[in-house]
Amino acid sequence: MNTPARPHIMTEHLTVHYGRQRVLQDISLAIPDRQITAIIGPSGCGKTTLLKSFNRLIELQENVRVSGKVLVDGENIFDPQIDVTRLRKKMGLLLQRPQVLPMSIFDNVAYGRRIHGCKNRRLLGEIVEKYLTMAGLWDEVRDRLHGPASQLSIGQQQRLCLARALAVEPEIILCDEPTSALDPASTQHIEQIFMELKKDYTIVIVTHILRQARRLADHVLFLYLGELVEHGPAHRIFDTPQQARTRDYILGIIS
Amino acid sequence: MDLRKIEESVFKFLMLTSVVCVVGSLLFILGTVFIKGWHALSLDMLVKTPQGGYYLGKEGGILNAITGSIVLGIGATLFALVLSLPLAVYLNLYLRKNSRRAFIMRFFLDVLWGIPSIVYGAFGFTVMIFFKLQASLLAAIITVGLLILPIMARSMDEVLKTIPFELTEASFAMGATRLETAMQVVLKQVLGGLVTAVLISFGRGIGDAASVLFTASFTDSLPYSLFKPVATLPLAIFFQLGTPFPEVQERGYAAALVLAILILAVSIAGRLISGKFTRHVLR
Numbered sequence: 001m002n003t004p005a006r007p008h009i010m011t012e013h014l015t016v017h018y019g020r021q022r023v024l025q026d027i028s029l030a031i032p033d034r035q036i037t038a039i040i041g042p043s044g045c046g047k048t049t050l051l052k053s054f055n056r057l058i059e060l061q062e063n064v065r066v067s068g069k070v071l072v073d074g075e076n077i078f079d080p081q082i083d084v085t086r087l088r089k090k091m092g093l094l095l096q097r098p099q100v101l102p103m104s105i106f107d108n109v110a111y112g113r114r115i116h117g118c119k120n121r122r123l124l125g126e127i128v129e130k131y132l133t134m135a136g137l138w139d140e141v142r143d144r145l146h147g148p149a150s151q152l153s154i155g156q157q158q159r160l161c162l163a164r165a166l167a168v169e170p171e172i173i174l175c176d177e178p179t180s181a182l183d184p185a186s187t188q189h190i191e192q193i194f195m196e197l198k199k200d201y202t203i204v205i206v207t208h209i210l211r212q213a214r215r216l217a218d219h220v221l222f223l224y225l226g227e228l229v230e231h232g233p234a235h236r237i238f239d240t241p242q243q244a245r246t247r248d249y250i251l252g253i254i255s
Numbered sequence: 256m257d258l259r260k261i262e263e264s265v266f267k268f269l270m271l272t273s274v275v276c277v278v279g280s281l282l283f284i285l286g287t288v289f290i291k292g293w294h295a296l297s298l299d300m301l302v303k304t305p306q307g308g309y310y311l312g313k314e315g316g317i318l319n320a321i322t323g324s325i326v327l328g329i330g331a332t333l334f335a336l337v338l339s340l341p342l343a344v345y346l347n348l349y350l351r352k353n354s355r356r357a358f359i360m361r362f363f364l365d366v367l368w369g370i371p372s373i374v375y376g377a378f379g380f381t382v383m384i385f386f387k388l389q390a391s392l393l394a395a396i397i398t399v400g401l402l403i404l405p406i407m408a409r410s411m412d413e414v415l416k417t418i419p420f421e422l423t424e425a426s427f428a429m430g431a432t433r434l435e436t437a438m439q440v441v442l443k444q445v446l447g448g449l450v451t452a453v454l455i456s457f458g459r460g461i462g463d464a465a466s467v468l469f470t471a472s473f474t475d476s477l478p479y480s481l482f483k484p485v486a487t488l489p490l491a492i493f494f495q496l497g498t499p500f501p502e503v504q505e506r507g508y509a510a511a512l513v514l515a516i517l518i519l520a521v522s523i524a525g526r527l528i529s530g531k532f533t534r535h536v537l538r
């Protein structure tokens with residue numbers, strides 16, 4: 001049982017360099033549990049970098065240097081003792097362009113559970129149905145579960161990626177502009193699913209669409225040139241921003 | 256006509272010329288072998304070993320060399336595969352893109368690729384003498400295996416380089432290890448390309464004469480022991496073409512035809528098999 005005072009994700013003085021370029025500077029924040037947190041800011045300000053720091057995917061980049069702490073459930077994830085596969089299992093990730101795996105729809109959803117040790121076919125079948133339903137895809141694919149995932153439409157692929165992420169039973173869902181490759185109908189579909197999911201999951205969503213942030217977010221982080229300029233409840237950031245840069249960004253003066 | 260149209264037609268001409276050259280020389284080689292060899296091709300040749308006086312134009316066949324080459328080709332390919340696949344996976348999934356170690360390993364493989372096969376043969380022979388071993392199937396498997404190792408490893412490496420970063424990232428993001436990502440995601444995506452890499456190497460290995468000249472030696476009997484000499488098709492071709500008798504030379508061309516058909520059959524079979532596993536590949 002977590003103490004309610006300690007959120008799943010916190011950072012302390014997180015700084016990230018690519019080579020000599022500093023892209024995140026002294027970020028300290030807490031992501032509130034079971035809410036949707038939106039990370040907003042102009043292109044290139046470090047949103048993706050911040051998101052990928054939460055599950056250490058940032059380490060796959062070339063020449064990256066990280067200092068400071070990211071605390072997930074109280075543990076510093078950059079501690080060498082940390083089991084990175086267990087850390088990543090806690091977080092589902094949804095990227096800008098859906099990346100399905102080269103296998104059937106069924107196997108895409110079952111993949112995460114299989115690698116984490118689930119072999120029971122009947123159980124896997126139930127899991128696949130449950131999470132495809134949750135991602136709003138079950139009815140569309142129930143008849144072709146064993147067909148290739150790459151033949152789905154992009155919107156369906158993104159929901160498949162969501163189901164795949166959920167199937168690992170994470171507590172947190174990280175999304176990097178999850179709707180930017182989708183049409184308006186699929187976007188709305190995904191947004192509805194997020195509104196459902198936030199009852200049980202902590203959701204962090206990077207978006208450059210301010211209207212989307214307004215629609216979804218309970219909490220907002222505004223990044224500008226690698227700095228955390230302002231963060232707080234969504235209505236406060238949008239209605240009464242404290243910083244001039246936040247106000248300018250929201251009014252569309254800087255981008 | 257404006258310049259861009261001229262450019263376009265010049266390039267079209269160049270491309271067509273090279274297509275004609277490539278296809279033409281292939282057909283020319285196959286045609287020569289076929290015309291010169293098909294008279295001598297007979298069932299006896301495929302199912303009999305050389306009897307007394309075979310190389311003077313008498314009774315017998317080249318079953319010894321056919322079976323020898325198949326056994327040697329499969330052995331060397333497996334040997335190279337066991338070393339190449341882990342190496343290629345290591346280069347692409349465990350090392351970073353601009354890693355020094357990967358750069359050095361690729362450089363060495365490229366140099367090895369360029370070494371002529373007679374040097375591999377001589378190297379194998381030197382090692383055999385050092386260990387006081389005679390020419391044998393095993394020595395040939397190891398020598399030919401080393402000969403095709405750089406070809407297989409670098410071809411697989413190039414195939415694995417085409418894996419999009421996002422695909423491995425998606426697998427890692429679910430908490431998969433590197434090995435799980437390699438075996439369960441990456442290999443599924445590139446299986447067709449890996450099979451091609453294996454087939455190219457097999458074709459190169461089974462057709463090479465210089466590397467087996469000293470290491471495999473030659474024999475009239477079928478391969479029956481890893482530690483005894485073994486006959487191979489390239490050497491059977493070499494010996495028969497080297498005789499002064501036209502009917503034996505004709506048999507040399509027939510043996511070349513058999514080798515070409517063998518490689519073709521293996522390639523086609525490989526494509527058919529790997530085609531069965533490409534249903535889920537992302538394009």
Ligand SMILES: Nc1ncnc2c1ncn2[C@@H]1O[C@H](COP(=O)(O)OP(=O)(O)OP(=O)(O)O)[C@@H](O)[C@H]1O
Nearest residue numbers: 018023042043044045046047048049050061062208
């Ligand atoms: N692998 C990398 N190597 C070097 N520099 C990088 C790398 N990835 C990102 N950067 C740089 O780091 C900065 C932050 O990048 P990041 O992708 O985090 O921005 P972002 O806020 O997500 O932008 P966008 O809204 O365009 O996706 C950018 O200036 C970018 O050029």
Ligand SMILES: [Mg+2]
Nearest residue numbers: 047048049176
């Ligand atoms: Mg980004």
